[in-house]
Amino acid sequence: MDYLTDEKTQWIADEIAALKAQGLYNTIRTIDSPMDGHIVVNDQPVLNFCANNYLGLANHPRLKEAAKRAIDQYGIGPGAVRTIAGTMSLHVRLEQRLAEFKHAEAVITLQSGFTANLATIPALVGKGDVIFSDQLNHASIIDGCRLSRATIVSYEHNNVDDLQRKIAETTEYNRRLIVSDGVFSMDGDIAPLPDLLKVAQEHSILLMVDDAHGEGVLGRGGRGIVDHFGLHGQVDVEVGTMSKAFGVVGGIVAGKQVIIDWLRQRGRPFLFSSAMTVPDVAACLEAVDMLESSDELVTRLWANANLMKQEMKRLGFDIGSSETPIIPVMLGEAPLAQEFSKQLLANGVFAMAIGYPTVAKGKARIRVMNTAAHSQSDLEQALAAFEKVGKQLGVLS
Ligand SMILES: *Cc1c(COP(=O)(O)O)cnc(C)c1O
DSSP: OOOOOOTTTHHHHHHHHHHHHTTOOOOOOOBOSOSSSEEEETTEEEEEOOOOOTTSOTTOHHHHHHHHHHHHHHOSOOOSOHHHHOOOHHHHHHHHHHHHHHTOSEEEEESOHHHHHHHHHHHHOOTTOEEEEETTOOHHHHHHHHHHTOEEEEEOTTOHHHHHHHHHHOOOOSSEEEEEESBOTTTOOBOOHHHHHHHHHHHTOEEEEEOTTTTTTSSGGGOOHHHHTTOTTTSSEEEEESSSTTSSOOEEEEEOHHHHHHHHHHOHHHHHSOOOOHHHHHHHHHHHHHHHHOOHHHHHHHHHHHHHHHHHHHHTOOOTTOOSSEEEEEEESHHHHHHHHHHHHHTTEEOEEEOTTTSOTTOEEEEEEOOTTOOHHHHHHHHHHHHHHHHHTTSOO
């Protein structure tokens, strides 16, 4: 596209042209169907391996019904921020149900996982304080850390020895916080939470985990990373999202009552941005009910993911070190990953190429997101397409 530019904006057009030349420009596809295992992209029906819709709830009849019923009772919007216009009983109930589900003392919900991090981190630490942050933490954690104005010390990915070293070296501080993703979304590996907890307890440092990709995936019936490791009541703050496995939208902060109460006083996105909408909250409540009553969807998710991993490896792909339903198919250079994704789409499989800056340069990949919404024959069809494209592009011999 040729942009209409002037002196002030020409540099932006140049940057965009450079992104395109490097194969790093995001092309956003238009979806003409509900988000599900099968979707319609540019009028073409395809198998979907891009969404974080782990449990297939984004288009689930029970969630849709719950949202419609709630609209009839409560309308759509919350009207203003909760501290000003009051809070609907629906939001209060969701927070109580989430706390019960996760065996946490208390929960506060926000508009998204991103804002949950922006609310939480600056409420816990500020100028003169220090944050120890995993080097591969999600952008929203990084932005939360920056907003706090605390000193940020990043430690090597999942390396508790390096964390210990950094803690020992950092002597000028007031308060301290350790923060890590629970599941790292680009590689699918899991943070060593019991070890992080040990270090946090030893030095009396606040511990926060962002379980966006563990919510609905890890732990008994999808109760998340704290449940996965049996650490209830010990991790100070657990951030999560309802935009992934829950299939809706909304941020969660679970943890000690004192911290949750503090966030209602000092979490800026809570104080200065409106709450989740009524249909969102009702759909999330229904998702919690479904997860509490059956682990069928979580079990199917893992069975699908395990089969895909096994078969991808058998075909000869490098699938990294994932411990979760996220499968990174490692390809190296970004243009190859983009071409691979394009060819997959031509073969009826929608799977996204991911490159710099989301992952490091030279570590471009196709990220395969497995869900409970796929059938056995969907998986077989996807694997056949991966094999065909892999051979076409010389990734497989
Ligand atoms: C996806 C993600 C978020 C953002 O969640 P949203 O609800 O989509 O804003 C935050 N943290 C991590 C680790 C994530 O993977």
